[in-house]
Amino acid sequence: MKARFALLRNPALRHGGWPLLIVIALAGGQVMDDYQVTVAGTILIYAILGLGINIVVGYAGLLDLGFAAFFAIGAYTSGLLMLKLDWNFWLTLPAAVLAAAAAGVVIGYPTLRLRSDYLAIVTLGFGEIIRITVVNLDVTGGPNGLTGIPPVSVGGRQIVTPAGFFYLALAFFAVVLVLTGLLARTRLAYAWRAIRSDDTAAEAVGVPSRRVKLLAYVLGAAVGAVAGPLNAAQLGTVDPSSFTFLTSLMILLVVIIGGMGSRPGVMVGAIVIVALPEALRTVQEYRGLFFALLLIVIVILRPQGVWPARPRRFRLPARAPAEARPARAETGALLEVDGLTREFGGVTAVADLRLRAAAGQVVSVIGPNGAGKTTAFNCITGLIPPSSGTVALGGRRVRGLSPHRVAAAGLARTFQSIRLFEEMTVAENVLIGRFARDRALLRPPRRADLDAVRRCLDFVGLADAADRPAGGLPYGDRRRLEIARALAAEPRVLLLDEPAAGANPTEKRALMELIARISGLGTAVVLIEHDVALVMSISDRVTVLEHGRAIAEGPPAEIQADPRVIAAYLGVPDDPETDLVTEVLG
C-alpha cells in the first residue's frame, strides 16, 4: 500500500495519463511523415472542437447542431484581422475567442428556455445563418472564402511544414486541455451536469440555471473558436465549405462516439472521426459507406461512447466537523404566506391562501387530490408565478424572485415525484444543494461544501452510499437523498411534498423521526402529505385545502374534529358511515 502511494505521488501520473499522451504525441511528431502529421494536426483541431462542444452538449446537455458556427466565427475573425488589418496571428486569437463568446451569448440568451428538439432546431438554424452570411458577404470573400492567410510565426520562425503545424496544434490542444480540465473541477461543471439531468430541480435547489446555461454556450463557443484560427493557419485559407451542417454533425459525433462529458472520450472521438476516414482511403470509393457502417457499429457496441465519462469519486471528510454556524436563534414566523392566489385560465388552483410556519415548527398542508397543494408549493418557491398574494421569508418578501433566489433566501424543497440528478452520485446531488448557500461557479467545491455534504449524508444516513449513482438507489433512499440535498442549503424553511408517498410503515416511522430531527435544528418544516395519521402525529399546525381554499387551519386535534374537513375527505357530513370517519381520523 505504501509503495502504491509513493507511485501515486509521482507528479506525472497524479494528473492522469494526459501528460503521457502529450509526450507520446511529441515523440510521434518526430517519426510521422508529412501526411500522418497533417492528419494528426486535423485530429487535434477536432479534439479542440470536441472539448468545446463537450461543454455544451456533454456537460450541460444542450443539444447543439450548429457548433461549426463558432468554428467559422473563430476562423473568419482571425483570417479577416490578419488579411485586412495586418494583425499578428497571436493578436487575432483573443479576438476570435471573444467574437465566438459574444456569439455564444447571442445564441444562448434567446434559447435559454428551450430544450431538446426546439433547441436543436434553433442551433441548426444559427449554424446555417452564419455559413450563409459569410458566403454572401463580400468582406468574407463570399463563396471563395479567405485565401492567402499568412503562416503563423513563432519567435520569428514561420510555421510552414506539416510537422511544425502539428506541434503548434499540440500546444494549443495542451492549453485547451488544461483549461477545460480546470473547468471540469469547478462547481460550474457540477451545475452543468445538474441542469443536464433536470434543470427545474437544479433551479429549485439553488442553481442559477439561466446563468449556468449561458456560460455553457459562452465557454463552449470560446473553446471551439480556438480551432478556427488554427485551421486557417493549417490550410492558409478559410473556405465556407468547411463549416457546413455536416461539419457540425462531425463535431457532435466526436462527443457522441467518444462519450458525453468525457475528455478522454473527446480525444478518442476525434481520432475516430478524422483518422478512420483516412485509414479507409484504402477501400477507395466505398470509404463513405464503410465509415458510416463503422460509426453505426461503434454506437451499437458502445452506446455510452467508446470512453464514457466516469463519475469523479468524491473524497468526503471522514467525519463531519461540528456545524460552524450557531444554531439559529430565530423565533416567530419564518414563512408568511398571505392571500396567495393562482389562476390557470378560468380555474383557480389556489385561492387566498394564508400559511404560517415558525422556527422549529412542523406545519402540514392536507387536502384531497387536486386541492392545489403542490401548486401552492410551486407558487411559494417561485417555480410558477402566483397571480396575487405575498410570500415572505423571515420578513423578506420573496415573491417574484426566480426559484434559485428563493432557495438562496432559505427556502428549500423536495418534489412530489422525486427529482434527483440521476447520473450524478449521491454526494454530488447533495453538493448541488449547496448552491443555495454559495453561488460561486468558477472554483472547485470548497472544504465547507464537502463538510456540509458529509454532514447532510450523515444526517439522513446515506454516507455509505456517497459514491453511488443516484439513479441506482432504492426508493426510500431516494426520498432521503432528496431531503439531504434540500438540507445542504441549510434552509430556514423546508417544504416537503408528500415525502411518505409509497413508503412502508417502517420507512414512515423513520421519516417521522427524520422530520422531527430537522425541526429540532430550528428549521420550519412545511409538509404536504396524504397520510393523515402521520400528519396528525408530527404536526404542530395543519391547514386543510379544498378546491384551492383553506377550509380549516389549527392544531391537529382541532382539525380532526372539524366537520368541514371530514366532509371534504369523506363526502357529506350526514353520511351514514361516520363511524368509518372516526376510525380513520381517530
Add this chain to the structure above:
Amino acid sequence: MTARRRRRGGARSHGLAAAGAGLLLVPLAAGCGSGGSGGSGDVKIGVPAPLSGDSASAGQDILAAARVAADEVNKAGGVKGKKIKIVQADDQCSAQQGAQAAQKLLNSGVVAVAGGYCSGAAVPAIPIYGRRSVPFVMDASTNPSLTDSGKGKVFRTCGRDDNQGLVAAKFMTGPLGAKRIALLHDNTTYAKGLADAAANSVKQAGGQVVYEDALQPGQSDYSPVLTKIASTKPDVLYFTGYYAEAGLLMKQRKQLGLKFTLMGGDATTDATVLKTAGSAADGYIATTAPLAKDLPAASGFVSAYKAKNGADPGPFSVYEYDAVKVLAKVIGQTGTKGADIIKGLHGVKDFPGITGPITFDAKGDRTDPLYITVHVQNGAFTAFKKLDKSGAWVDAKAS
C-alpha cells in the same frame, strides 16, 4: 485531504492514456503502408478528385480518364522506359480533405499531380504542392484565382471561369439577342465566380443584369426561385451551378410554363440532367468546354474509355486525359524532378492535345480559347455554336 483527492485513479488513467495514444497512431501507421516513394520504379502521377460524396461521379470519371491516358503511355513504352502509375486520392470537395489528400499524394511519392474538381479543395492543396515544387495540372478547377496565385507551379488544361463568362455573355447578347439577363448561382466558389464574370461581361456588352442571386443546392423544389426570377422578366436565365439543380430547374421551368430561355454553365452538361429533366431538357443551352464527342481528335480516347469503363466519358475526362498526356510528354523530356517538370511545362508549345493545341502562358493557363455552346437535341447534348478566330459565331461542328 484535498491533495489525496487529486491522486485518485492515477495509475489506471496512465494505462488508458497509453491505449489512447496507440489508437492515435494505429490508423496512421496503417495509412502509411500503401505510401512511401517505394522502389517500384514507376513514375507516379497523383490524381486528387472527389471519389466519394455528392460529386463522386465527376471524380470517378476524372480518375478513369487519367487511367486511360496512363495505359496509352505505358503501352507505347512509358516515359523513359518507366511505367506511369496513377495514384488516386479522395478530396471530397472540401478544404480540409483537399489538404490531406495532397499530403497523402506527396507521401506516395508522386512527381506531378493532374486532377482536381472543386476549387475549394484545390486552394489549400496548391501551397502544399508548391512547397515541394510538384507541378499541379488541373483539369476542372476553373477559378481564375488558382493560377493567378499559383506562382507558375499550377497549370490547367481546362479554361477559366472569366473566359467562360465572357463567352456566355457574348452568346446571350449575340445569337440569342437577349437584353435582360438573369444570373443564378449556388454560392459555391465556382458558380459564383462564373456568375460574376458573366455579369461583368454582360454589362460590358450592353446587356442588363436583372437578377443575380443564389439558390440553395440540394433541394427538390425550385419553383419559388423560378417564379421570383420570372417576375424580373428576363430574356435568358443563365444558371452557373451544378447539374443536379439544373435538371430540376429545367423540369420545373416547364411545369410552370415559363417562357425565358434557360442556359447553364459547364457544370450542368452531365448526362444526369437529361434523366432528371426528361423532355423538359429539349432546347436547353449550355456553355461548356467542348465535350469529348464535340472534339474530332478525341474519338480514339472515347472508344478507349468506353472499352475500359463501359460508359461514355464525362465532361472533364478529356482535360484530365490531356493533363496526364502532357505531363507524360514533359516528364519524358525532363526527368522526374518537380522543378524541371514545371520548367518543361512552361516550355510546351502547341502540344497536340485532344482538346486542341496546348500552350501554357506564364501563369499556367492555356493561351487558346476553349468554350463553346452545346444544346440538348433529341435527349442528348450536341455541339451548337462556337467562336471562330475572327470572333464570329459559327456552327461548332464545323472544324
